[in-house]
Amino acid sequence: MSLAIETKDLGRVYKLRGSKKETRKELIALQDVNLTVNKGELFGLLGPNGAGKTTLIKILTTLLSPSSGWAKVAGADVDREPEAVRPRINMVSGGESSGYGLLTVRENLWMFSQFYGVPSNEANERIEALLEMIGMKDRMHTKSSDLSTGLRQKMNIVRGFLTQPEVLFLDEPTLGLDVGAMRDVRKFVLEWLRADKERTLLLTTHYMMEAEELCDRVAIINKGRVLACDTPTALKQRLQKDAIFEIQTSPLNGLSQQMLVDQPEVTKAAIAETETGAKLSLSLVEESALARVINLFTQKDIKVMNLNKRAPTLEDVFIDLVGRSMAEEEDSGQPE
Amino acid sequence: MDNQNSNPLTRPYSHKDIGWRLFLKTIIARSYPRIVGQQRELSWVFFEILLPMFAVCTYVFVYRALNAPEEYIGFVVMGGAMTAFWLNVLWSMSSQLYWEKQQGNLQLYIIAPNSMMAILLGMAVGGIFATLLRAVTVTIFGTLVFSVKFEIVSYLQLFAVFTLTMIALYGMGMMMASAFLLFGREAWHIANLAQEPIFLASGFFFPIKFLPFWVAAGASLLPLTLGMDAMRQLVFSSETSLGFLSVATEIWILAGLSVAFLVVSKYLLAYVEKLAVREGRITESRR
Numbered sequence: 061m062s063l064a065i066e067t068k069d070l071g072r073v074y075k076l077r078g079s080k081k082e083t084r085k086e087l088i089a090l091q092d093v094n095l096t097v098n099k100g101e102l103f104g105l106l107g108p109n110g111a112g113k114t115t116l117i118k119i120l121t122t123l124l125s126p127s128s129g130w131a132k133v134a135g136a137d138v139d140r141e142p143e144a145v146r147p148r149i150n151m152v153s154g155g156e157s158s159g160y161g162l163l164t165v166r167e168n169l170w171m172f173s174q175f176y177g178v179p180s181n182e183a184n185e186r187i188e189a190l191l192e193m194i195g196m197k198d199r200m201h202t203k204s205s206d207l208s209t210g211l212r213q214k215m216n217i218v219r220g221f222l223t224q225p226e227v228l229f230l231d232e233p234t235l236g237l238d239v240g241a242m243r244d245v246r247k248f249v250l251e252w253l254r255a256d257k258e259r260t261l262l263l264t265t266h267y268m269m270e271a272e273e274l275c276d277r278v279a280i281i282n283k284g285r286v287l288a289c290d291t292p293t294a295l296k297q298r299l300q301k302d303a304i305f306e307i308q309t310s311p312l313n314g315l316s317q318q319m320l321v322d323q324p325e326v327t328k329a330a331i332a333e334t335e336t337g338a339k340l341s342l343s344l345v346e347e348s349a350l351a352r353v354i355n356l357f358t359q360k361d362i363k364v365m366n367l368n369k370r371a372p373t374l375e376d377v378f379i380d381l382v383g384r385s386m387a388e389e390e391d392s393g394q395p396e
Numbered sequence: 397m398d399n400q401n402s403n404p405l406t407r408p409y410s411h412k413d414i415g416w417r418l419f420l421k422t423i424i425a426r427s428y429p430r431i432v433g434q435q436r437e438l439s440w441v442f443f444e445i446l447l448p449m450f451a452v453c454t455y456v457f458v459y460r461a462l463n464a465p466e467e468y469i470g471f472v473v474m475g476g477a478m479t480a481f482w483l484n485v486l487w488s489m490s491s492q493l494y495w496e497k498q499q500g501n502l503q504l505y506i507i508a509p510n511s512m513m514a515i516l517l518g519m520a521v522g523g524i525f526a527t528l529l530r531a532v533t534v535t536i537f538g539t540l541v542f543s544v545k546f547e548i549v550s551y552l553q554l555f556a557v558f559t560l561t562m563i564a565l566y567g568m569g570m571m572m573a574s575a576f577l578l579f580g581r582e583a584w585h586i587a588n589l590a591q592e593p594i595f596l597a598s599g600f601f602f603p604i605k606f607l608p609f610w611v612a613a614g615a616s617l618l619p620l621t622l623g624m625d626a627m628r629q630l631v632f633s634s635e636t637s638l639g640f641l642s643v644a645t646e647i648w649i650l651a652g653l654s655v656a657f658l659v660v661s662k663y664l665l666a667y668v669e670k671l672a673v674r675e676g677r678i679t680e681s682r683r
Contacts, residue, residue: 074676115676121507124676142673147412147509156500162433174425175508175515177413186407203436224409255406 064227064260065097065120069129072115089115090284100257104275105264106374108390112284113264117231121151134226147176149227152220154213154235161205165191165215168204169222176223183222190218194248210241217245221252227260234270246274266386268374280378282389287381292374299372299380302327302343305350308366310337315360323356325349330385337365341385343376422510426518430526444480444530449537452476455601456542467632470546473538474631475600477531478624481565484527486587489569492519493577506672512665516573520566547633553643554630560650561623567657568619574664594618599625603638612640619653622646
């Protein structure tokens with residue numbers, strides 16, 4: 061199968077600018093990334109904010125040079141032959157405010173289509189059809205400054221698809237959207253991919269459910285390194301041996317993640333503080349270990365409000381690989 | 397098959413332009429927001445017509461109080477009209493790439509197959525046409541209110557001077573756009589600092605012949621200085637004696653400035669684009 065994207069030992073180091081007296085600091089954003097994405101694949105990059113996802117997308121879209129290694133998109137080296145890559149790609153980022161507020165939706169989309177040499181009349185026909193598909197044809201003549209965040213993002217999504225790229229990069233495309241708009245966007249993405257088997261889509265997200273629902277394969281990335289890469293099903297099967305419990309409790313009264321992991325047969329623990337207490341996610345080798353955890357709660361005067369056993373998710377895979385949840389990782393994070 | 401072809405997700409485009417056709421398409425598309433979009437915000441009538449007219453009125457009343465020759469009123473009206481171009485270049489054209497970066501458009505321009513030079517030219521062409529509307533309005537308004545009489549010496553030379561002035565001025569604007577992107581707020585402060593002295597040195601409201609020679613020569617690096625001087629000589633036939641240099645000399649200098657500014661802006665833009673990709677700090681506002 062031919063490859064749409066290929067990276068080999070790809071790395072990127074940022075030199076951070078400080079005051080003149082300070083020595084220049086370096087930030088390793090990507091390190092030894094080896095990935096292959098097949099043509100026709102919907103490939104997901106999953107990781108917390110600051111993991112290096114956006115840096116990787118910037119390299120693959122020719123916006124940034126790698127510090128080491130190489131990357132190819134649609135068969136061309138992104139650093140040495142950007143002019144061969146650019147006509148064949150497009151990119152949409154979540155929360156972007158591209159375009160001009162004084163132009164209408166149709167005018168903005170037409171303008172961007174012209175930068176790719178698309179015939180004007182065909183672009184206008186396509187804009188109308190795509191806007192209808194994404195459910196905003198009635199807003200075609202609305203100034204983009206008058207659009208809500210969700211509609212503006214839908215317009216950006218159409219911009220990315222309008223030029224019919226071979227490889228499309230979606231960087232957190234559903235960031236900040238409401239549930240309905242998210243559903244529309246995901247449906248649109250899948251329809252676009254199904255329409256032509258040669259099309260490839262690379263999606264970055266930190267929404268686990270989005271990755272599970274959409275992606276053929278997922279790479280889990282953290283601190284610039286790819287920790288695992290496989291289908292969502294295969295990744296989750298790694299954890300099938302463990303029983304996973306989700307427990308909602310009253311405030312933890314000093315109970316730490318380490319105390320939980322120190323319990324026999326507790327392999328992983330993640331804690332998320334909530335308004336009323338905490339939400340724990342525990343991986344147990346044997347279900348019988350749950351009794352010891354409950355006993356620990358009793359000693360600390362912690363009340364169990366809710367307890368569920370559930371199938372593993374990609375979040376559990378992340379916890380398994382990194383040792384803590386994505387939210388905890390983001391809290392300790394670094395700039396992306 | 398028909399069903400397949402009617403699906404906008406599957407139907408391929410008949411072709412995609414490349415080369416000079418793509419270059420032209422890009423210029424037209426990027427000029428569109430300024431030529432069409434910008435006219436929708438009617439506040440420009442106040443900021444770009446009425447405010448410059450206040451300055452014009454002030455100078456007209458000063459000259460009339462001093463019993464200056466009536467041709468000076470025409471000088472002032474023309475200066476007021478040309479002010480629109482200078483302000484457009486200084487505050488809109490120069491800051492455009494910086495603003496595009498903040499909006500997230502710049503990275504989309506870079507990853508598109510078009511030339512960045514075409515994007516800049518599109519901004520310039522859009523700026524010229526949008527500002528021309530303002531300049532013409534100021535001229536008509538000033539002419540009617542103050543009864544200015546024009547005596548055109550040579551339409552051909554006038555067209556050549558205006559065209560070269562615009563090419564050189566917007567070439568300089570394109571150069572400044574890359575510089576603003578590179579230096580950010582520091583360049584903004586310099587532009588702010590330069591605005592008023594340039595009104596003086598370029599002779600927006602008086603003939604620069606009255607300035608010390610080297611001050612006028614230095615100010616001639618700004619295309620509007622020689623452009624306005626030549627146009628005044630061509631539009632008010634009695635004022636040839638007030639010209640700084642002969643019209644022919646000024647046309648040659650303007651042609652030289654046009655080429656120089658366009659070439660420098662091309663190389664500066666290429667340098668900025670290279671820096672953007674190498675250091676990643678031009679397309680990212682947070683680093």
